[in-house]
Amino acid sequence: GEDVEQSLxxxxxxGDSSVINCTYTDSSSTYLYWYKQEPGAGLQLLTYxxxxxxxxxxxxxxxxxxxxxKHLSLRIADTQTGDSAIYFCAAAFSNDYxxxxxxxxxxxxxx
Amino acid sequence: DVKVTQxxxxxxxxxxxxxxLECVQxxxxxxxxxxxxxxxxGLRLIYFSYDVKMKExxxxxxxxxxSREKKERFSLILExxxxxxxxxxxxxxxxxxxxxxxxxxxxxRLTVV
Numbered sequence: 024g025e026d027v028e029q030s031l032x033x034x035x036x037x038g039d040s041s042v043i044n045c046t047y048t049d050s051s052s053t054y055l056y057w058y059k060q061e062p063g064a065g066l067q068l069l070t071y072x073x074x075x076x077x078x079x080x081x082x083x084x085x086x087x088x089x090x091x092x093k094h095l096s097l098r099i100a101d102t103q104t105g106d107s108a109i110y111f112c113a114a115a116f117s118n119d120y121x122x123x124x125x126x127x128x129x130x131x132x133x134x
Numbered sequence: 135d136v137k138v139t140q141x142x143x144x145x146x147x148x149x150x151x152x153x154x155l156e157c158v159q160x161x162x163x164x165x166x167x168x169x170x171x172x173x174x175x176g177l178r179l180i181y182f183s184y185d186v187k188m189k190e191x192x193x194x195x196x197x198x199x200x201s202r203e204k205k206e207r208f209s210l211i212l213e214x215x216x217x218x219x220x221x222x223x224x225x226x227x228x229x230x231x232x233x234x235x236x237x238x239x240x241x242x243r244l245t246v247v
Contacts (some may be wrong), residue, residue, distance in 0.1 A: 031174065054235070057197075063241075064241065065140075065224055065238035066224065066238040068237075110199075111176070113235065120234060121179070122235060126174065127176050132153070
């Protein structure tokens with residue numbers, strides 16, 4: 024199966040940009056996802072990117088994919104206190120309905 | 135606009151009890167999943183189902199079983215609850231070929247005392 028790795032913690036000042044990084048092992052991964060989990064809640068899909076794309080932007084969120092290095096990142100511009108959460112990276116094959124999740128990065132936004 | 139519903143947000147059970155966690159989805163999804171989430175360990179797959187009455191073991195099935203009698207409902211069963219099964223349990227569903235991944239429920243925080 025796919026291994027997905029993320030750093031566990033990130034602290035960022037309100038108004039700054041946050042960058043959350045993720046690496047995966049299998050270059051055949053077709054879809055890559057970022058999920059957000061707020062305290063006490065389930066996971067909510069934030070954004071996704073196909074493996075034939077290098078970048079995707081959605082309002083304050085920018086996803087960058089480096090297929091050569093098998094590296095995915097999520098940038099949150101103008102980070103707000105409401106962005107404090109756990110962020111999960113996930114990867115899937117096109118012919119496999121199972122996602123492989125990273126351990127999650129806990130983002131703390133400080134005033 | 136609720137799409138994946140887990141029957142309880144918080145549950146406290148005694149060691150040795152049989153525990154049922156219920157999950158219902160209204161999106162006509164074929165695939166359903168049960169995960170447990172523990173600090174520092176991320177999400178670990180317990181069981182999944184890709185069709186009615188079908189089930190497959192995930193990474194940590196020991197001590198658990200599942201039931202899928204109807205397409206919309208996927209139940210996780212703890213045959214004899216133990217304290218090391220205290221955790222957050224997350225249900226998810228998806229459809230084959232669906233590129234936007236899983237839809238998750240809100241989770242059930244189970245405490246076994």
